[in-house]
Amino acid sequence: MSFLKVALSNLRRNPVRSMLTGLSLAVSAATLSVVLSLDSGYSSAVTEDLVNKTGVHLYITKEGCPIEAASVIAQGGLSPLYVEEDIVSRFEAMPELAAVMPFKLFAVTTDDGTRTDIFMGVTEAVSEVKPDWQYASGGWFTSPESVILGAEMARIENLNIGERMYVEHFDAEFVVSGILQRNYGQDDGTFFLPLATAQSLVGREGKLSAVALKLKDISHMDTVQNQIRASMPADYFVIGSKELSDGILQFFSSTRAIMFVMVGVAFLISVFGIINTMLMAVLERRREIAYLKCVGAGKYDLLRLISLETTAIAVAGSAVGALLGMVLSPLSGNLLRKFLVAYIPSGAIARPDFGIALTAFAVCTLVGIACSLYPAFRAAKIVPMEVLRNE
Amino acid sequence: MNNGHVVQLENVSKNYRRGSETVHAVSDATLAVARGEYVSVVGHSGSGKTTLMNIMGCLDRPTEGRVTINGHEIQNEGEAGLTRLRQTSIGFVFQQFFLIPTLNVLENVSLPSLFAKRKLNGRARELLEMVGLENRLHHLPGQLSGGEMQRVAIARSLINSPPIILADEPTGNLDSRNADMIMSLFQQLNKDGATIVVVTHNPGIVKGCDRMVHIEDGRIQ
Ligand SMILES: Nc1ncnc2c1ncn2[C@@H]1O[C@H](COP(=O)(O)OP(=O)(O)O)[C@@H](O)[C@H]1O
Ligand SMILES: [Mg+2]
Numbered sequence: 001m002s003f004l005k006v007a008l009s010n011l012r013r014n015p016v017r018s019m020l021t022g023l024s025l026a027v028s029a030a031t032l033s034v035v036l037s038l039d040s041g042y043s044s045a046v047t048e049d050l051v052n053k054t055g056v057h058l059y060i061t062k063e064g065c066p067i068e069a070a071s072v073i074a075q076g077g078l079s080p081l082y083v084e085e086d087i088v089s090r091f092e093a094m095p096e097l098a099a100v101m102p103f104k105l106f107a108v109t110t111d112d113g114t115r116t117d118i119f120m121g122v123t124e125a126v127s128e129v130k131p132d133w134q135y136a137s138g139g140w141f142t143s144p145e146s147v148i149l150g151a152e153m154a155r156i157e158n159l160n161i162g163e164r165m166y167v168e169h170f171d172a173e174f175v176v177s178g179i180l181q182r183n184y185g186q187d188d189g190t191f192f193l194p195l196a197t198a199q200s201l202v203g204r205e206g207k208l209s210a211v212a213l214k215l216k217d218i219s220h221m222d223t224v225q226n227q228i229r230a231s232m233p234a235d236y237f238v239i240g241s242k243e244l245s246d247g248i249l250q251f252f253s254s255t256r257a258i259m260f261v262m263v264g265v266a267f268l269i270s271v272f273g274i275i276n277t278m279l280m281a282v283l284e285r286r287r288e289i290a291y292l293k294c295v296g297a298g299k300y301d302l303l304r305l306i307s308l309e310t311t312a313i314a315v316a317g318s319a320v321g322a323l324l325g326m327v328l329s330p331l332s333g334n335l336l337r338k339f340l341v342a343y344i345p346s347g348a349i350a351r352p353d354f355g356i357a358l359t360a361f362a363v364c365t366l367v368g369i370a371c372s373l374y375p376a377f378r379a380a381k382i383v384p385m386e387v388l389r390n391e
Numbered sequence: 392m393n394n395g396h397v398v399q400l401e402n403v404s405k406n407y408r409r410g411s412e413t414v415h416a417v418s419d420a421t422l423a424v425a426r427g428e429y430v431s432v433v434g435h436s437g438s439g440k441t442t443l444m445n446i447m448g449c450l451d452r453p454t455e456g457r458v459t460i461n462g463h464e465i466q467n468e469g470e471a472g473l474t475r476l477r478q479t480s481i482g483f484v485f486q487q488f489f490l491i492p493t494l495n496v497l498e499n500v501s502l503p504s505l506f507a508k509r510k511l512n513g514r515a516r517e518l519l520e521m522v523g524l525e526n527r528l529h530h531l532p533g534q535l536s537g538g539e540m541q542r543v544a545i546a547r548s549l550i551n552s553p554p555i556i557l558a559d560e561p562t563g564n565l566d567s568r569n570a571d572m573i574m575s576l577f578q579q580l581n582k583d584g585a586t587i588v589v590v591t592h593n594p595g596i597v598k599g600c601d602r603m604v605h606i607e608d609g610r611i612q
Contacts, residue, residue, distance in 0.1 A: 001501040009493040291489040294450060295547070296478030296506040298471060384450040384477075 003301075007308035014281070021277045022317030024270035025364050029321025030328060031266040033352065033360035035259045037329040038336060041351030043249055049345045050245040053185035055131040056101075056212040058225060059244065060087065061237045082207040083236070090231070091213060096224050099128035099214040104198040104207070108169045117153075117167075118190045121198020129214045130187065137161050138178035141194045147174035148192040151182035170201050185346045255336075271371055278310055278375035289379050290386035299380040306376035307369065314368025322361040326352040396459075397480075397554050397586050398424040398447050403456030405442050405609075416442040418609040420456070424588055426554070429581040431597045432590045434606035440590040441559055443606065447588060448481050448557045449473045461554050478507040482548030484558035488540040490532035490547075497528045500547045507551050518546035522576060538569025545576060549585075556580065558589040562596065571595060 011018040050056075062083050083102075091100045104121035124140065127133040136151065138161040147165060149157065154176075159165055165174045174193070182188055199205050215224060221240060229238045282289065289302060297305075333350030405417040417439045424430050432440050445451040446458055449465055458465045461480040465473065482503075490499045500515040519525055522542040532540055541561060548556055558577070562570035570593055578599045581587050589596060597603055605612040 001498060001505050003505065005498070006491075006494065006502070006505070009491075009498075013493050288489070288491065291485075292502075292506070293474070294448070294477060294483050294489075295503040296474060296551070298474040298506065301506050385445065 003304055003308055004312075007305055008312060010281075010305075010309055011312060017277060017281070018313055021274055022313045022320070024273045025314055025317030025368050026321030026324060028263070028266045028270045028367070029318045029360045029364040030325040031263050032363060033322050033325025033356050034329050034332050034350070035263050036356045036359060037325070037350045037352040038259065038333060039256060040356070041329075041333060041349050042252055042336075042345070043245075044351060045345035045347040045349055046245045046248050046252075047242075048347050049185055050248070051241045053130075053132070053183060053187070053346075054212070054241065055129045055214055056241050057215045057218060057221060058213040058228070059237075059239045059241065060091075060211040060213065060228070060232070061209075061239060062235060082204060083210055085206045085208055087232075087236075088208075088211055091211065091228075094224075094228075096216055096220055096227075097213055098216045099125050101125035101129045101212040101214070102195060102208045103210065103212060104195060104202070104204065105209040106198070106202055108167070110169070118186070119193055119198060119201070120190050121193050121195040123195050126192070129212055132181070132183040133187075134181040134183075136179045136181045138176065140178060142177050143175065144194055144197050145172075145174050146177035146194060148178040148180060149176060150180055150188040150190045150192075152188040153191060154179040172201065188346065267367060271367060274310065274313075274368060274371040275374055278306070278372055279378060281309070282306060282375045282379045286382055286386050289382045290384050293382065293384040302380040302382075303376045306379045307372045310372030310375070311365070311369050314365045314372075318361045318364035318368065321364060322357040325360055326357050395425050396423040397426050397461050398422070398588065399457075399459040400443075400446070400453075401457040401459075403446060403453045403458060405439075405446060405451070406454045415609050417446070417453075420606075420609075420611045422604060422611060424555075424586060426586055427581070427584055429577070429587045429599070429601045430589070430604060431600040431602070432588065432604045432606060433592065433597060438606050439609040440606055442609075444557055444559050444588070444590055447555075448483060449476045478503065478551060480553050480555055482551070482553040482556045484541070484544050484548050484556065484561045486560040486563040488532070488537075488544045488564075490540055490543055492532050495529045495531055496524060496535070496543050499532065499543055500550055503547060503550050509551065511550065515546070515550060518549050519543070522546045536569070537565050538572060541565060541569070541573055542576065545573070545580075549580070554586055556585055556587045556589075558587065558591075560590055560592070562591065562593045574599060 060083060085102060088100060088102045091097055102123060103126075105118070107116050107118050109116045127140075136154075138148075141148065149159060157165060159176050159179075161176055161179065163176050165176060166172075167174065180187060193201070196205075199207060213228075215221060225238050225240060232238065292302065292305075329350040329352040330348070333348060336349055337344055400420050400422045403417060403420045404415065407414040407416055420443060422443075432443065434440050442451070446453050447460065449460060452465065460476055463472070463476055463480075465476070468476065491502065494502065496519065497515050500518060501511070504511045504514075516525070516528065519528060522545055524539060524542055524546070527535065527539060532543070535543065541564075545561075548558075556577075561577075562573050565573065574593065574595045577587055577589065577596065589600075591597065
C-alpha cells in the first residue's frame with residue numbers, strides 16, 4: 001500500500017479524462033520541443049553556413065548596417081553599396097592573413113519570378129578561403145566566359161564540363177570549366193564567374209561587394225580586426241563572420257518571438273485544462289476525500305495524494321509530448337523553410353536532441369505539478385464533516 | 392481523567408446555524424464510556440445521534456462543553472492533533488460503508504494504516520479472515536454485497552487497533568440476515584476487549600449491549 005498506488009488507482013476511475021489531461025500537456029511538451037529544436041537548429045545552421053563553411057573570418061564592406069551587409073553577402077541581390085577594388089592591395093601585404101578574396105555577389109531572379117540564381121565573381125583566392133572547395137570534375141576558369149557550377153546547379157542545369165550555359169537575363173553564354181563537389185552549403189546553389197566578368201555583367205567594373213579575409217590564426221581575430229578598422233576610411237566596415245551570423249539571427253527574432261508565443265498559448269490552454277479537470281476530479285469526490293480525513297488522512301496526506309495524481313499524468317503526458325516533438329521537429333523544419341524570409345540556411349533547420357527533449361519534459365512536468373497545487377489545496381481543505389452532507 | 396473512561400463528554404452542546412435560526416442539535420450532554428464497554432445510542436431521526444457521534448469521533452468540535460477522547464481534551468488540540476486522534480484512537484463504521492471503489496478489499500482495509508504511517512504486514516489479511524472475507528481479498532467493492540462491504544468497513548476500522556469503535560447505523564442499509572451477522576461481529580469484538588459505541592435502530596444490537604443511551608431532541612434522557 002502506498003500513496004502512489006492510491007493515486008494511480010484514482011486515475012483509472014476515469015481513464016478517458018486522465019488521458020485527455022495528459023494529452024493536453026503532451027501537446028505543450030511537443031510544441032516546446034519543436035520550437036526549441038527550431039531555435040537552436042536555425043542558429044547552428046546559420047553559423048555553419050556563414051562561419052564554418054565559408055572559411056571567412058572577416059569581411060570588409062562599405063557603410064550600411066552589418067545586418068544589411070549580412071543579407072547582401074548571404075543572399076545576393078545587388079547592393080547599392082560597393083567596395084573599391086583598389087583596396088585589396090592594402091591587405092595583401094598583411095602577414096596575419098592567410099588569404100584575401102575580393103568578390104562580387106549578385107542574385108538574378110527570372111522574369112517570371114520562379115527562380116533566383118546566385119552569381120559570385122571570384123579570384124583564385126576562393127580556393128584558399130573556402131575549406132571544401134573541391135572539384136567533382138574540371139577545374140579553374142580557362143577564359144573570361146568560364147563558369148564553375150555548384151553541385152546542385154550542375155544537377156539542375158544538367159551540364160557537363162565544356163558545355164555551354166545561356167543566361168537569358170544578361171543575354172550571355174558561358175562555358176562550364178569546373179563542377180564543385182557537394183558541400184551542403186550555399187556553394188551548391190551558386191554560379192562562380194571570374195571576378196572581372198561578374199563585375200562587367202552588372203556594370204560595376206572595379207567595384208566589389210566585399211573583401212573576404214581568412215586569418216592564419218583565428219585567435220588574433222580581435223587584434224587584426226581593430227588594426228584593419230583603424231587603417232580603413234571611416235565609411236568602411238570590418239565585420240567578423242560571427243557578427244554576420246548574429247545579424248542574420250536578428251532577422252529571425254520575430255519568427256522566434258511568434259514561435260515562443262505559440263508555446264505560451266499551448267501552455268496556457270493546458271494549464272487551465274489541467275487545473276479545471278483536477279478541480280472537478282477533487283470536487284466530485286468530496287465525500288470520499290472527507291471520508292479519508294475521517295480515517296486519519298491529514299492535510300499533507302491529501303496534498304500529496306492529489307499532487308501525485310497530477311504528477312503521474314504530467315510525467316506521462318510530458319514524456320509522450322517530448323518524444324512526439326522529436327519526431328515532428330524535422331517536419332516543422334521543412335515547413336519553416338518554406339516561410340522563412342530572412343535567410344534560408346542550407347543545413348537542417350530543426351535539430352532535435354536529447355537535451356531538448358529533456359528540457360521540454362522537465363518544463364512540462366513542472367508546469368503540470370504546479371497546476372496540481374490549487375486542486376490539491378482545495379482537497380486538503382475539505383473537512384471531515386462533509387462526509388455527512390446531503391444525507 | 393483517567394478513571395477508566397475512554398470517552399468523556401461533559402455538558403456538551405452543539406448548535407448549527409440554518410439560515411437565521413439556530414439548531415440545537417445536542418444540548419448539555421454528559422456521557423462517559425468505560426474501556427471495554429459496549430454502548431448503544433438510540434433515538435428518533437433528527438434527535439442528534441450523528442452529531443453526538445461526530446463529536447466523539449473528533450470530526451467536529453462542540454459549541455460548548457468538554458470532550459476527552461482517550462485522555463486527550465480535544466479543545467486543546469489543533470487540526471493536526473485531531474487528525475492524529477482519528478488515526479490512532481478511533482475506528483469509524485458508517486451506514487454508507489464509504490469504501491474506495493478503485494481499491495480492492497485488501498487495499499481498502501489497509502488505507503488507514505497508510506495515513507497513520509504504520510507498516511502492518513499481514514494485519515489487513517487477518518482482519519478480513521476474522522470478518523469471514525478471506526476469499527474476497529482482491530475483489531473491488533462493486534463486486535461485493537452490502538453485508539460484505541460493511542464487514543470490509545469494520546475490518547478497516549480495526550486496522551490501526553483503535554481503543555474506540557464508533558458505528559453510525561451500521562446495519563441501516565442491510566437486510567436482517569446481514570444485520571445479524573454485523574451485530575454478532577460487534578459482540579465478538581466487544582468480547583475481545585473493544586470499546587464500541589453504536590447508533591442504531593436495530594433491537595438486536597440494543598439487546599446485546601452493556602448499556603443503552605436514549606437521546607431525544609438533542610438531550611440524553
Ligand atoms: N451541518 C448541519 N447544519 C445544520 N443542521 C444540522 C447539521 N447537521 C445536523 N443538523 C441538524 O441537527 C439535528 C440533529 O441531526 P443528527 O445529529 O443528524 O440527527 P440523527 O443522526 O439523530 O438523525 C437535526 O435537526 C439536523 O437537521
Ligand atoms: Mg444520523
